[in-house]
Amino acid sequence: MEISLLLEAIYQKYGYDFRQYSKAHINRRIRNRMALARLEDVSQIQTKILNDETFAYELLQDLSITVTEMFRDQYFYGSLRENVIPVLKTYPFIKIWHAGCATGQEAYSMAIILQEEGLYDRTTIYATDFNQHALNRAKEGIFSNAIIKEYTINYQLSGGKKSFSDYYTSNYDNVIMNQSLKRNIVWANHNLVTDSVFDEVHMILCRNVLIYFDSNLQNKVQKLFYDSLINGGILCLGSKEGLPFTDFFEKYMELDKTQRIFKKKY
Amino acid sequence: MRYEAIVIGVSSGGMNALKFIFSTLPADFSIPIIIVQHMSARSDNEWIKLLNEKSNLTVKQADEKEKIACPTEQLFGRETGNIYIAPANYHLLIEKDKTFSLTIDEHVNFARPSIDVLFESAADAYKNKLIGVILTGSNNDGAKGIKRIKEYGGLAIIQDPETAESPTMPASAIAVIKPDYILSLEKIIELLIKIDTNQSR
Numbered sequence: 001m002e003i004s005l006l007l008e009a010i011y012q013k014y015g016y017d018f019r020q021y022s023k024a025h026i027n028r029r030i031r032n033r034m035a036l037a038r039l040e041d042v043s044q045i046q047t048k049i050l051n052d053e054t055f056a057y058e059l060l061q062d063l064s065i066t067v068t069e070m071f072r073d074q075y076f077y078g079s080l081r082e083n084v085i086p087v088l089k090t091y092p093f094i095k096i097w098h099a100g101c102a103t104g105q106e107a108y109s110m111a112i113i114l115q116e117e118g119l120y121d122r123t124t125i126y127a128t129d130f131n132q133h134a135l136n137r138a139k140e141g142i143f144s145n146a147i148i149k150e151y152t153i154n155y156q157l158s159g160g161k162k163s164f165s166d167y168y169t170s171n172y173d174n175v176i177m178n179q180s181l182k183r184n185i186v187w188a189n190h191n192l193v194t195d196s197v198f199d200e201v202h203m204i205l206c207r208n209v210l211i212y213f214d215s216n217l218q219n220k221v222q223k224l225f226y227d228s229l230i231n232g233g234i235l236c237l238g239s240k241e242g243l244p245f246t247d248f249f250e251k252y253m254e255l256d257k258t259q260r261i262f263k264k265k266y
Numbered sequence: 267m268r269y270e271a272i273v274i275g276v277s278s279g280g281m282n283a284l285k286f287i288f289s290t291l292p293a294d295f296s297i298p299i300i301i302v303q304h305m306s307a308r309s310d311n312e313w314i315k316l317l318n319e320k321s322n323l324t325v326k327q328a329d330e331k332e333k334i335a336c337p338t339e340q341l342f343g344r345e346t347g348n349i350y351i352a353p354a355n356y357h358l359l360i361e362k363d364k365t366f367s368l369t370i371d372e373h374v375n376f377a378r379p380s381i382d383v384l385f386e387s388a389a390d391a392y393k394n395k396l397i398g399v400i401l402t403g404s405n406n407d408g409a410k411g412i413k414r415i416k417e418y419g420g421l422a423i424i425q426d427p428e429t430a431e432s433p434t435m436p437a438s439a440i441a442v443i444k445p446d447y448i449l450s451l452e453k454i455i456e457l458l459i460k461i462d463t464n465q466s467r
Contacts, residue, residue: 024360211330211356242330245331
């Protein structure tokens, strides 16, 4: 009860709406922040959030999960090449919406695959998130050497056709992604919870975002996706996410059931 | 007192322990069991299917928003007991309405899934109607979680470190709480069966 009042206060004051997020997750994140700030109870954190914008900003970062990887789930990216690329090849131009892109790793992964498949020149990737801090980092495209090692393994396992180092330039402890990958990605601020249809697109990727939402909110966002996709458009969800609990199960066919890749029915 | 769920945390040495548990628990065991076994992020979760074949109960991966079987409902023959396992590379949490949530939050104690994350959310959801079990493992994940279970008045059972393949994890739990039981794996299973039989009457 107290937590729901706190979320209401955040929404009223800052416009960020976490009221329909999974409660166990929100409780965990708020408890962690309270422990770090040495706050005893929820009413104390509520006062602090309403009066201390820096602190509120920290909590917003806590509640917005930006954990992501390049080529997370090798089998998904393998299936993307095998089952989705042939569909995309039939279009003269391709618009892809990457919803909840966080720090951009999956958008770069997509750009790499499209480049290898010869489709990138006619593609625009709209990569959106409500977390501006994460978007700014995504735009920079700078990642640490240590993490790039992990991504390289993921890339190879997922059926990558080149040497992963072809896609970035090293500079001391970091790498920066190539300009040729960034060129067709449009980074934009969009909030799935409060904003409306973005554009009509051929494909939507939204992976491991909906798991944070309750059933009502999942339904609402699925409607947004359904309205944004052209007929025959592709929807890619995270490997543990599905449509069975939403109203949209009947409105898609499964391109790859295990990898949660769906095609909007005509 | 009726217990409504059992959470088990297990790490290195866990495969043998889980095989033993699943082949020993009888088919009419009614309390749902939710398990975090530390696993490589790239695991394809095939091992869950293999363990299911060796088990008298249904062993499955926990799905997002899935409703956990409720023992009181079983009295009317509607649901059967189940064993749920956290998928690799996701944290598993339990909501107050006894459904599962998955997250890809940062690793906790170098682990995802983390035992602490499951245990703490399970304690919030089940309060004192929860049994927490810490088995073999070579880190200290689960210690904070089992503490939360005790704070709510739940039951804490720890594998006797001397009988565990890797003693560190049970020993770390014993260092932060006073467990209700410290037992060998065989005795833990006996105790769970006894609790289940008594409350099923």
